[in-house]
Amino acid sequence: MSLFHRCLLQPPRNPQPLPSGASSRPRFVAFTQYSPWSREFPFSWRTRALLQSAVYAIGIVLATNYVDSAWFPKGSGYGSSRDVKIAIEKLKLTFPDTEDGEERVSTHPDVLHEHGSSENSYHPASAHSVVVRAQSTEDVVTIVKIASECKIPVVVYSGATSLEGHFSGASPGSICIDMSEMDKILEIHEADSDLICQAGARWEDINDTLEEKGIPLFFPLDPGPGATIGGMIGTGCSGTNAVRYGTAKAEWFLNLTVVLPNGEVIKTRRRARKSSAGFDTTKLFIGAEGTLGIVTEATLRLAPVLPTRIAMAQFKNVEQAVNAVQDVLNSPYGGNIQCVELLDDDMIHAINVAGFTLKPLPVHDTLFFKIQGDQAAIKLAAKTIAKIVKAHGSTGKFEFSETEEEAKNLWSNRKYALTSTMGAHPGTRCWTTDVCVPVSKLPELVYGTKTDLAEAGLRSTIVGHVGDGNFHALILFSPDDPEEFEKVKEAVHRLVHRALSLDGTCTGEHGIGVGKKEYLAEELGEGTVELMRSIKKAVDPMGLMNPGKLYPDPPTK
Amino acid sequence: MQKRNPLFRAQSITGNWRFPKAQRRFTSTSSTHASPSISRTILLLTGASIASGFAGFAWATRQKAIVSLAKPEYGSPQDFQKAIVELKNSFPDKDTVSTDPEDVYAHGFSVNDYHPGFAHSVVVYPSSTEDVVKIVKIANKYHMPIVAYSGATSLEGQFRGHSAGGICVDMALMSEILAINEADSDMARIDLDHSMKYFVMFQTLKASLCFSPQIDPAPTATLGGMISNGCSGTNAVRYGTSKGEWFLNVTVVLPSGEVIKTRRRSRKSSAGFDTTKLFIGAEGTLGIITEVTIRLAPVLPTTVAVVHFPDVRKACEAVKDVMNKGVGIQCVEILDDLFMQAIKNFRPTGRDYPQKDTLFFKLQGYSEASLEESAKVVQEVAEKHGGFGFQLAKDDKDAEEIWDDRKSAHYAGLALIPGCRSLATDVCVPVSRLPDLIYETQQDLKQSGLVAPMVGHVGDGNFHAQLLVTNDADLEIAKQVSARLVHRAIAMDGTCTGEHGVGLGKKKYLVEELGEGTVELMKLVKRTLDPLGLFNPGKLYPDENDSK
């Protein structure tokens, strides 16, 4: 405005000679005659009126803006604490306690805290204002409508196994929707190899149910134990099976029923296995971390269950191990490999110490292969793997489990990796990292990371879905050593940058949450991030859905 | 009303001031008239500020109104002429910008379908991402529609010109493979300018023993068109479609002219929702794709088998059973008796198949032995379901010949009636509903009197009836049959298009299939990315009156 002001008051190019009386005054006083309020204003009254009104107009605009921002503080746009109270009352009225006296709407401090923070992440977290247990899509619609009336953020809490502070509360107060009661399997279509379930259903329960019913199908996405379909969609998860079956971003979710931020319910697609009917809006919600809408139902595609066996090979260093993986996947048996997991020597050591498994293993960097197919195929594949790992300098015996029992025991090493890490280091806590690079770059990344962690003097174990170029370093620290914690944080930061410099991603499967926001623009470019933001703004103009997650704050210009 | 309008009041005040006497008084600098002039000044200034306040408000709201306009406004023909001149100036090479009537006409029409079309105003052949940006900027400046054009094999009028005219961006020059990273484990990836022709690619990649599995729509389809139509093909049974994870990232010129790369090269990433997926199936309405990184799969030994069935239902049951056995099946295709007859006519020197509903299997395995093993399983299952005449290819050459029989189906069908054209249909339903769908469609076709051989990617529940027409009356009937077929498929929880896309032909079914809300979400995304509505207008999104 000051510029504008100055321009208006600028004297004309060839100022008329000043009246002789004025010339004796100091210069700045002489200048005041150009003020439209000055009696000596040299131009016509029209100019004077115009200039004056312009100044007043600007003044009015500024004043309104000021009042506006003072009364309705910017950046929040959310309801006040009074609105939060109103929302809670409304929720309590709408969702009375169940007959057996159980609360459906809770404001108990413990509940609020527990639903807003996670044992698994160390990002700043805040409690919710209220937790509501939804039982149906209609419930979710009602909650979303109340939230948007009172302008209170909504955060979904499902399996609560996510690792980057995904479901932490929002600072102006938030309504947390607990999906644990929406865990029903609604329809199973064996003939079509698909299944419809509610978003709170756990993937393990789904697979157990299928097995119990004797249906030879399963859902191949396998993230953390206890994870649910809604959360798996939210984080765009994957797991050990991704080598063979791909991730949540592939075609395992045929359609989703979603409650949009405006309370509208949509079903993204129908049940056909493929469709070219425009871009697939299902994919918008996969990896959106609950920021674009709330998934209430999903149709999952299932895969046939095949017999599997496990093989294990050990190496002198991680590079040899990772190099062998590529050759195995390139062999004609590549299609028979369901999982390839790397456990480094520290991890094997931890497993031995923790003792959850039957027998201790030699402490080396180790690969576990899950091989699928008929008996003949599995045997041939195992033979080929044995040959390849030998060529890459494997040490010790190549283990192959002939029977299902043996396979289970061998695989339990992989299964208990995380628990063993904690068990072997009682009293410590562990930061789970998650980066992914093009597979050919993985040896470099793993090697670089191991050296870096050793140099920083940090304790860690490594487990990786190496078939995809994804690996996790579990970095340990003691909870009462803030210095060590700082060191961990810095190491994680370096790890992410190392991965990005190798054309990789800051998160292979755990998602962004609050923890990885700062890397997103570096990874994807400001343009792509802006595209994501503009979609978020269009779908959720009030910013009510899980605010503060996923989208980095726009760069300050 | 007028009295309350502050704008009006403000005017009347200034009106007063225009009074000669007042004017003189106000301009006078003498202090004697100060006090009345002050009060008047205050009045004037308040009035003026209120007026400017309202003017500002009106201006601000007017800005908003433009953005939310539902109907896009295009430039005038004069604007378009200016745009063409500017294009020619930006691309001095005279072959790059073409207004040759034949060229602009050919780029706006297709013999593959029957949708109404218009010629484009101009065709431009960019050779780099920067060129595309330039074109997009000019289109923006003159509000000119912009339509990408690649292999031109789409079947639903996807690259038709717009009635207002527009720029057609022919991607033919952007067909270079930029990098093949074979070392990247089993599945090498290649970054390539999107417009790589399928056969070129196939040759190049065969050399390095890799191929991109889902790449098998029409033989001259390009990556840009395949992404944009969300294509798939026979290999989808084993590898899924373009909506899976075959496209690791795309470089896109957005409608604003900004260039983004959607992701990096790692095989998986959970970094938020994947914007790559926005452009898959968007039919060029959200941006122009200039580079792609695709994931490749290792080439495995394959062989081909054929088996015949008394009817479609039995064949479908057999497929369902085989699929759940987990044997290595790369493709499974059904051809009905009419197609088998057509093939026999078309390739008289070929094999002598019985004129029965037939399944073609492409089996995949790690060795000859495993292929034989799979073939045995397939044969057993097929025969259990009434299959007969099972034949397994003796060697690679034999396999290729049999598969060529399948591949020639389209042209064999056309040869059934000399001089005919075909109207392709393309619906997809949950696999268990496919026999019903085919059966009911066969009944419908019988009544309509059309000749229409059928072929289906049964493993996915996708099938095409090739409706053969020779005259306008037939065409009318065919259109009705096709519409009924779509409604039938949607009623079975299926889709109006399994792989060909929406274009002009299917947009009227989108609301019925996806629901108002989902379509509105798609339109919202479209408006957000392309507020001026310049990118391939008229395609994909249903018109307002299509809903309901």
Ligand SMILES: Cc1cc2nc3c(=O)[nH]c(=O)nc-3n(C[C@H](O)[C@H](O)[C@H](O)COP(=O)(O)OP(=O)(O)OC[C@H]3O[C@@H](n4cnc5c(N)ncnc54)[C@H](O)[C@@H]3O)c2cc1C
């Ligand atoms: C021991 C352990 C091992 C793990 N291993 C893996 C692994 O191998 N691979 C992997 O990918 N991950 C792994 N994880 C991480 C975690 O299991 C996954 O991120 C999982 O997808 C989270 O699911 P959840 O149900 O726990 O979701 P939550 O943690 O409840 O929520 C995750 C996010 O999704 C949102 N959300 C939840 N439900 C919905 C809904 N219905 N609609 C919209 N948004 C919703 C939430 O708001 C939140 O932002 C592991 C975690 C642990 C603790």
Ligand SMILES: Cc1cc2nc3c(=O)[nH]c(=O)nc-3n(C[C@H](O)[C@H](O)[C@H](O)COP(=O)(O)OP(=O)(O)OC[C@H]3O[C@@H](n4cnc5c(N)ncnc54)[C@H](O)[C@@H]3O)c2cc1C
């Ligand atoms: C005989 C025959 C058989 C077929 N079989 C199959 C089949 O089995 N499976 C199948 O899926 N399809 C099939 N098709 C349909 C067709 O081959 C596919 O839809 C294919 O994907 C179209 O690719 P194209 O390169 O020809 O694209 P085009 O026809 O050139 O364009 C398709 C659309 O994409 C847009 N577009 C093109 N390039 C770009 C770009 N760079 N950026 C943004 N938008 C772009 C265009 O504007 C247009 O809307 C068949 C067609 C024929 C004629």
